[in-house]
Amino acid sequence: xxxxxxxxxxxxxxxxxxxxxxxxxxxxxxxxxxxxxxxxxxxxxxxxxxxxxxxxxxxxxxxxxxxxxxxxxxxxxxx
Numbered sequence: 001x002x003x004x005x006x007x008x009x010x011x012x013x014x015x016x017x018x019x020x021x022x023x024x025x026x027x028x029x030x031x032x033x034x035x036x037x038x039x040x041x042x043x044x045x046x047x048x049x050x051x052x053x054x055x056x057x058x059x060x061x062x063x064x065x066x067x068x069x070x071x072x073x074x075x076x077x078x079x
Contacts, residue, residue: 004028004045008062009079011072016052023047024060024070034060034070 005028012034016022023036027045030037036047048070052058061069063076 002044004064006063006065006079007033009076010062011059011076012062013057013059016050016056016058018052018055020052022050022052024050026064026069028064034062 004026007025007028007030014022014034024034024047025032025036025040026048027040027043029039029043031039040046050058050060050070059072061072061075063079065075065079066073067075
C-alpha cells in the first residue's frame with residue numbers, strides 16, 4: 001500500500017483540549033477516524049502526532065491527501 005485509503009471526503013471536526021496529544025490516522029484504515037487504532041500495522045504508514053496548543057474545534061483531514069497533515073487543506077474538494 002503506497003497510497004492512503006480515502007477515509008472520508010470531508011474533514012473531521014474535533015474538539016481538542018489544550019496540551020493534549022492526538023494521533024491522526026495517516027493510512028485511512030482506522031475504524032476510529034480521524035484517529036489511529038493501529039490498523040496501519042504491516043503498512044509503510046505511521047500515525048502523526050498532533051499537540052493541541054489551545055482548546056478549540058479543529059478540522060482533521062479525512063481524505064488523507066492534505067499537504068498540511070494532519071489538518072484539512074481543502075484537497076478533498078478536488079477528488
